[in-house]
Amino acid sequence: MRILHVYKDYHPVIGGIENHIRMLAREQARRGHQVTVLVTSLTCRTEVGEMEGVRVVKAARLAHVASTPLSLAFFIQMGRLPADVAHLHFPYPPGEVANLLFGKGRPTVITYHSDVVRQKLILFFYRPLLMKALAYADRIIATSPYYIESSPFLRSFREKCVVIPLGVEIERFAQADEGEVEAIRRRYGAPLLLFVGKLRYYKGIPYLLEAMRTLERTSELDARLVIVGSGPMEDAWRKMAQEMGLEGRVFFTGQVEDEVLPAFYHACDLFVLPASHRSEAFGTVQVEAMAAGKPVVSTEVGTGTSWVNRHGETGLVVPARDPHALAEAIKTLLEDETLRREMGARARQHARQFSLGKMVDRVLRLYEEILSAIG
Template structure:
């Protein structure tokens, strides 16, 4: 079986949660005999060979409201789709909706619904008719958590075609940290610190975290870069915070060392744009207590309040500070929460469990009678 994934970006051009999910599916499905290819748009049009799947890139022409557009993608999509048994879209990306209809490809199709469109409220009003037609046209919509399905008005409209497949990670893809990396980050981060890992974007709630850190003894290491980085650095300077370290983007070996050493993970995202939180999964995999906020998405499916970590109201520095204090001061609590997080990960969030669910869905949908391409 051949599957074509279509999304706006992928590794090595970007390293976010959706990209990690696509990679885990492609690599895991390869072990079950599924050949996967990924098509994105990029300034770099070379093809990347990951060994078990290929990443094709059509020339990026322009970006409007964070949505990438490419004339070359129409032809490239059609070429690759002709040899695919199934198309796997990743939502939201309005341009994919356009390509879907303009290319007139009639193959079994699924959409992994990563997030509602939250920020572009004005443009959303113009996009809604296309979005609704697109979601109605695909065979299956996959939600990444029961929480998001329950709280998304859009998903509820298509409830009869929605399946829930939680995101999973392959623990074997995370190499053990070297002694050198552990020594470096132990010296830089100190003997005890909270960790944040992710893109520095508007919905991550890091401005709330900085307010929560003011006047405390907590140390925090913030990993990542993004559009609001300079604003956050300016806020930290204004608050005279000497207990936060912006370390920028780091390699996998550094991230693994930081996950190994950190006291707990703090994840203050305050808007629904944060649909799941791969960083939470990574923390759970490493047996770390988690602190997140209740935004009605998959973050509270990964981090169960009182079991694997603490969940507080969004945009509330005092509540976040209080939760951080409980975990900081109570080693037994941090250990108990981390142990439960690890157990929950092993039961619910392995890559094997996720990939098996996707491959089973692929097999159900790939009906030979529908494998035709209308020209």
């Protein structure tokens, strides 16, 4: 099968959607399919190469407006590249436009990763195109049932939506080098909280920092927080932590090597995902932490995050943008080792349903159903 994935960025650009596409495309190629990924280049030149058995076409970029790279070459490539199935990853408006213009007669799948949340002006003009793109698609993949019901756009297309959760390399996170784990514990201290992710506005780090200050003032817990990742808010949040007097308790590592990441999960006592907006649609980092046997404290933003983390079973879910509730949930788990271990064990079991292999199976089966239906 000839499969074409369409989005704005790809590895080595780091992000949840980019990582998802890379893993999905790589595994599809390993199963014998001809897989191409079409994205925009970081430069003004079109680049064509191969990575992990996947053909990667990076179309020359002209400009970058409101988180959206613009490329004329992208449209040209969309019309040239052959495919039995086009798999678009939303949100990326030029991708939907290019498919509507050049994808006539080609079966189309859209993975709806997230609503457009922050760019209200863009959404005002984009809404008609979005609705047309969703109507044109043969099937729409939602990453959780919660998102179908909470998205004002997906609700109108329930009949063509199918839930396929994002997949994680469970085995990679289920174990870690003990020496690396102990080194992390010695470096940062304990009890240890962990956050992993791109440092964007919707990650809710300011509320977690405030929760750390609350814990310092209201409990005897000498908790430490390690924030793994980089992004546009990193400098501002580093400064915020300093101004709040959290030096020695909150540590920003920047981006770490993939090989070391499992050790961070195994070194922590619990994982925290304090998302503040529904741009956080799923939270694969929760699954990575669960695969390591760690309970999760997350927030309710009306998306799949609280479908992944089951309140009272695999961790605790608290209201978004509520530092006091975050602090109380963290305190509850840190003070009760038995509860922490029980939730961690259930989390490890729960993580298995989000394996990469299961996700790839479901996506390929969906392609085959679409192709069979059209003869």
